[in-house]
Amino acid sequence: MLENDLKTYLGFDEFRLGQKEVVEAAVAGEDTFVMLPTGSGKTVCFQLAGYLREGLVVIISPLLSLMQDQVERMKVYGEKRVVALNSFLNANEKTTILNQLERYKFVFISPEMIQQEHVLAAFQRQKIGLFVIDEGHCIAQWGPDFRPDYLQLGAVRETLNYPVTMVLTATATETVRAETQKVLNLKNMKQFIYSVNRENIAYKVITCEQRKDKDTELLKLVKELEGPGIIYFSSRQKCQDMSLLLSERLNLDVAYYHGRMDPADRIAIQQQFTHHQLDIICATSAFGMGIDVPDIRFVIHYHPAQNIESFVQEAGRAGRDGKPSLSISLCHQESDYYLAQSLSVRDLPDYNTILNPQSYTREALENNWVTDTQWRFLKTYKEMGFNPNAIWEVVQARQTLKKEQIDAYFKWLQTTQCRRDRLLRFFGEADIHQEFQCCDNCDLDESIYHKVANDFTKVVKNDWKKTLWEMFVKKM
Missing domain, CATH: 3.40.50.300 (P-loop containing nucleotide triphosphate hydrolases)
Structure with a gap:
């Protein structure tokens, strides 16, 4: 058996x-x-x-x-x-x-x-x-x-x-x-x-009138919500800045994680989060695949995900232990839509780059005439037998597809219908009409995700030398 x-x-x-x-x-x-x-x-x-x-x-x-x-x-x-x-x-x-x-x-x-x-x-x-x-x-x-x-x-x-x-x-x-x-x-x-539905994860979208309102909302959310949690960003710089801000303002153990960090540092940060040495991870989409932390209580998208499939993957890192968990998206419609569109085509070569024979050479990569991603893209399709016009057709098709995916995702962010049912429909599943703790358009009691006590002080993890100094020297 x-x-x-x-x-x-x-x-x-x-x-x-x-x-x-x-x-x-x-x-x-x-x-x-x-x-x-x-x-x-x-x-x-x-x-x-x-x-x-x-x-x-x-x-x-x-x-x-x-x-x-x-x-x-x-x-x-x-x-x-x-x-x-x-x-x-x-x-x-x-x-x-x-x-x-x-x-x-x-x-x-x-x-x-x-x-x-x-x-x-x-x-x-x-x-x-x-x-x-x-x-x-x-x-x-x-x-x-x-x-x-x-x-x-x-x-x-x-x-x-x-x-x-x-x-x-x-x-x-x-x-x-x-x-x-x-x-x-x-x-x-x-x-x-099998169904993508995770009934223990509730969905909420917070629409921000001004782009700067996102920082205020994020501080409020992290202060209220029981952790541990992941916050996703599209910008590496914003990821680092908000990590520092949350750490200073809320006295939490916060680290940032993105693809430009040294691989050893990334693994060290992931291990710290896995072993509950960190309260919050501020991360780009480079973080999370296969992460084995069952009790992540919330996932916040400061910036939009790449598409609905990426969103479901990232939000789904919460609540693997089956307990109530929360997915929150902060949305400033104009700037977020522009950011998503620009990032989606950032690493695709333009028409002139494709036509230039030099773009396919190692020299082009070494001299930064093309990005690493663009060079690998051009090299691969050339080896597959694509001529420049055929490669340009691939680029145009990818641009069209990515725009359609982003449009579908932003329709979900703006919907007044059940968010869970809309996600299921995207994957070809039938509506389920979950009665409790579904989404902000249905039934959602946010208080169950908040810290039990309204006490946000944190015990500092001191080493033994500092502890002895505070016990004996400081008091003298």
Whole structure:
């Protein structure tokens, strides 16, 4: 029985929603697309299926911090045959791992690294028991522009002789699922699609008349709400500034996190938050994938998410323990809409850049004539056989799609209808008409999310030298 295997390998007594069916299909050799709500234990699906299949389990993961977190968690629970093959390793360490892949059962790797010729050749020499794409929505969301190497994962599967494949995500529309199937060449993909609804998360939107009102609202919210919490920003500078302001004004342990930080610093911050050494994280969208903090009580969007799918992913990091949690969006319609539009096309090359043959050279990247993202975009599509006019058509199509996604998201922010039902409809689900603690347009008692006592003083975490100084020296 699979329940016995679940207990033996992972220590759990019973499966959660969808897990058993997914594992059964993978063990039987079927390719699967798995959409389970955030916090439902998607990692159990590939871990148990991996144990029950002969061969190496390769997990394509989008972020360094996510890889490291998952590897450390598996090691804590006793699995020593796990490694993350990433840029934290030096050349000798990578070579050693690649030469001894048979020693491992689970290998985490990015879509960029697995396509390096010598890396892929090393995996070709192994029996691949399971090929996993974690956060599989990235194929359709990031592949066409931001991370074009995702579009080559179908070719990687072919090189590895089409191993049994499992795609895992928390959000994916029917269009995204179809695009994923096409990219990966999954002809007979079995789909396990479960509702994105998280009934314990309530939704609220606060409309700000002036852009500066957001700071006042944020201070008020963080002062009132029980933590821990995540606050999302689109601006790295605003992320840092608000982290400092919240820390000074409210005497909380607050840190900021964004993609331009040193990778080691990002992992350190994530570990501090995971171990409840921080009250609040001010972060860009680079933070949160796979984070294992079950008791996050609120997620606030200071700036809008990229689209509805990103919003659901980010808001869904709250309340994984099933307890009441709150998603709040601060919205200044004019500036937020402009910001979302400008960020959505920031890394796409313009027409003249595409036409210029120099844009495709390493010199263009080294001299900052193009951004790193633009260079990878141009290089990938050129290698795929696209001429400049065809590449421009891709850019125009992406611009149109992103505008449509932003428009849909802002309609949700402005709606006077049930916010939960509107989200479900976006993913093709039926309305559910939740009666209690639904959203600000339905039933919502915000007081249940507030701190129990109206006492916002904080015990300072002193080291022993400072404590002794305050006890004896200061009083003299």
